């Protein structure tokens with residue numbers, strides 16, 4: 001659904017792109033949001049780490065265990081067939097969510113495993129010594145360390161696209177590096193630290209222009225906006241279901257099926273074989289070739305329910321709601337006098353916003369906020385090289401999702417005033 005209401009400006013100057021978004025109806029679906037932390041209502045601003053789960057997902061998982069639990073792909077009985085149909089139905093549902101061919105949809109444990117699969121079975125096995133893999137300075141360790149391992153073992157060179165002062169990719173460097181001998185670009189769709197949304201379609205064109213593939217870490221984009229692998233024209237895309245209202249322990253890799261066919265298996269064992277001899281084996285068709293062992297059927301089914309849920313609310317409506325919240329969040333952080341890392345405009349930026357507050361340690365900020373019921377994240381966010389680039393060991397990070405309210409952003413502002421009162425130097429805004 002597209003946004004039907006034109007953008008308007010609130011009294012605070014905040015862009016309100018989704019005035020008709022019924023956030024209270026959404027919140028009613030998330031039981032955990034009723035929790036209190038001490039005597040305060042929970043204000044959950046840590047959805048970039050993991051999202052909360054709606055009752056529709058909780059019910060789907062429980063229903064699976066109560067009614068259909070069985071192992072998949074081997075059943076000569078009703079429950080086995082039901083579980084298999086739920087699992088394969090989940091594959092079709094999640095593929096549709098990504099506008100993707102289900103034959104390329106591999107269920108994994110998380111995005112980290114998905115990216116390791118690509119680095120191991122594609123880069124390490126199919127690239128040659130001297131081939132180049134290009135990454136960016138804003139990658140999560142999950143989209144950096146697997147490539148380091150592959151580079152070390154296969155003699156690949158790694159090169160990095162740097163950042164502009166505003167925290168966007170330096171596209172001149174990107175254009176320069178996306179040339180011979182680059183064979184693959186690994187890039188995040190949305191930075192979990194800076195909130196920057198990268199121009200994936202443009203990067204895909206640059207990569208394909210030099211004969212390279214593009215692997216996208218979509219952990220922070222798939223939960224928050226419509227993502228179509230067809231429109232983005234990417235070759236690999238990974239995300240974690242738990243950040244998209246799905247259960248913990250379920251991840252996704254989508255790859256062009258013809259690439260999966262060329263790639264050797266990642267893990268060996270049951271379910272991924274066709275014929276096994278004592279000294280060799282042949283492989284199942286894709287994507288089963290990459291799903292060794294018993295899968296997390298309940299998790300996949302729960303993720304499919306999460307896709308249904310997000311689509312029922314409307315992914316472009318969620319995106320518009322989050323854009324309005326992010327504008328408000330940037331204003332509140334400005335009023336609190338903190339240093340915001342990353343783009344300050346809403347254009348091409350999402351709702352994970354990192355900040356520092358003078359000499360106050362981000363863990364102290366998070367601890368004081370927790371006393372106010374406000375949950376944020378503090379640390380290096382699995383982006384140590386980016387932290388070094390920013391010149392800080394850690395940041396505090398607030399992140400929004402479909403159930404976040406403007407009142408919660410104001411609660412963060414009040415909490416930051418409390419942090420300044422307790423720990424700030426004289427002159428800190430109170």
Ligand SMILES: Cc1ncc(COP(=O)(O)O)c(C=O)c1O
Nearest residue numbers: 110111112140142192217219240
């Ligand atoms: C951008 C990004 N990539 C990868 C990951 C890793 O996700 P997981 O730990 O679920 O594998 C995260 C999680 O924080 C992330 O934000």
